[in-house]
Amino acid sequence: MIRADSLRRRLLLAAALWIALGLAAVGVLLVLLFRQHVEQELAERARVQLDALIAGLAVEPPSADAAAPPHLRLQREPPDPAFRQPLGGLYWLVQGDGALLRSRSWWDTLPEPALAARWSTLDAGATGRFGATGPGDQPLLLWARRVELAGLDAPVVVAVGSDVTRLRSLTRSYALTVGSALGVLALVLWGASWLQVRSGLAPLGRLQLALQRLRGGQAQRIEGRYPAEVQPLVADLNAVLDDNERLVRQAREQSGNLAHALKTPLAVIGNAVTHWPGEDGALVRAQLALLQRQVELHLVRARAAARALDSTPGAAAGTPVSPVLEDLLRVLERLYAARQLRFERQLPPQALRVAMASDTLHDLLGNLLDNACKWARGRVRVCARVEGEPGAAALAAIEIHDDGPGIAPEQREAALQRGQRLDERQPGSGLGLAIADELVRLHGGTLALEGSELGGLLVRVCLPVR
């Protein structure tokens, strides 16, 4: 389906129009030329025949009795047998003052009387061309010449005619041949212009595909060589993209830096107002908590967005799960040393990689494990394995169990809402589960909260395998 305002449609319509008009003009011209040529041939033949006829004319002098006027006689008939055959297609005629000589081919027909009036206007010695109806209603072309013969008072009209039915049918068949040849030529030309438009517009198609890949995130720039007319456009587009990416990166870095820079003053203010009494104190502390949450939220967003922009090969290659879990468990064992938590682990093979940047995976699993440790009474369990058939559809299922109080089934959905904190007693920004959920979904995975076989919460994270 070609849209009404497409360049291709415009170009093809224009091509069809000029091909049709041009070839039609050529066709008409060719047919006219053909007819003219054939008529010239006929006229030439008629002239020769007229000359022969006139040469063969003889004026018989008036006979001795003087009663009979001088009369015409044709001494030699033209040799073409068509003149002697009735309705033979070739005719001659000599009309003098009261005398009419004609070829046998006229048979029993006489030339229409109007003709005599028409050729009486001819100048002496001039040859005229007339249309007429011949015997058997044949359309005739007549060439007539008015000559003055010695011995006669009045000039004589000598005419030679031929049936033009054949001429017409010749012209028609010629026109048909020319028309069909031109039709084929039109098709070929139109096909050629279609190919031309196609190959001319192909770079635009490629450009569109490149833009789609760009929007789909599979490419960062428009790659490849384009024709000289399109290349500047591509270069400009790339420049805009680069500018854009640089601006976005700067903005994200700045928002990240801002968030970091705010944290220390926030800590100072928070500590200063901890024991501030009265309503004012409560108000300041509440607002401060709000501020801290916002800072944390935007920091996480800036970080996640910066990673989404990350085009390093490492980001595409994915991150192995086991080393990350080992890193995190080593940290948590140290951080929760006083609690003497028991960490149980069923780690996947080293080769299992998920489609997530290393620092994102660290943050995601770190926050989830930290959560589990905060709530656990004594045990935290991590299991990771591959689910689904190997290949593109395979998922890495990472389960984090704890033996803490868990979350009641009806509260689990609320726990994934941004900013919800089911319990204010444990320190934290209240963004943990919601952010984890957002991160997982951004990477095409799922996060589910369930009851654990250990008695507490089970967080099941499924991520696409790389």
Place this chain on the structure above:
Amino acid sequence: MRVLVAEDEPALARQLQQALQAAGFAVDVAGDGIDAEYLGRELPFDAVVLDLGLPGKDGLSVLRAWRAAGSAVPVLVLTARGSWQEKVLGIDAGADDYLGKPFQMEELVARLRALVRRSSGLASPVLTLGAVRLDTRSCTLEVEGRPVALTAHEYRVLAYLMHQRGRVVARAELSEHLYAQDADRDSNTLDVFIARLRRKLPPGFIATVRGLGWRIDEAAA
């Protein structure tokens, strides 16, 4: 207990100093990484609060330098960044605990106490020895179930000796762990504090090891 606070933001450093002093710690402050590394290497701290974003030399490098020099002082890392990859780096560099800014001062104090206890092999925040019960959270002393009032200095002496129970603590060591660098030290005042403490504690709880120092026995009382 003597603590090094390595923090470049003066307001936060002052708050940390005040809060830790109120919690019974002697506090030294370093404002940059170079000072921090020097103080941590040269002085016998019982714990360190280390900000990672220090000017001069970053916190992780400072920490690695201490660990490379064989120091086992418990270190609580304080950071604004707080990504888990950074935590892994910090722990692998030898940090013992990690706290992201902004933080609750109570939490920091509690974690720091826990670090000090753990390095002494003690699990509970309440140090109990016979009839003597010292609560490190509230800095209060109970003897045979009755609360006994302690001054801040008395608490520090007793807390240090109880953390080092079973070991002879020399006069110089006790002095080093009780006073910050800039504090006015008079070793005679130690004798005064010990004498006052002995009046509040069961007899023989603090033993004098002549020529060496003092000791609280595990089997005391």
